[in-house]
Amino acid sequence: MKNKIHPKNYRLVVFKDINNDKIIICKSTIKTKEYIKINDKDYPLYKMEISSYSHPFFTGEKRFLGKTGPAEKFKKKYEKYNKIKKNYNI
Known part of the structure; x- marks a missing residue:
């Protein structure tokens, strides 16, 4: 190694999952602004x-996390172009 x-x-840093309030304590160099006791x-x-x-x-569940992913953002952004194509039969 170099x-x-x-x-x-x-x-030691506390990593907290905001979806279910579970915590993991491990060593890290990440910069944080908040503290927890x-x-x-x-x-x-x-x-x-x-x-x-x-x-x-990891949980085996299928559920929607509340945020749109990159694919949904892409489809929404370009759906108006699909409508134009259909009107002109391109």
């Missing part, structure tokens, strides 16, 4: 939209 490429500022100790808090606790692959 020397002097890894960060030195690892610390667990067992009378303050930890930096990072809020995640999805984790293994809520991802359908």
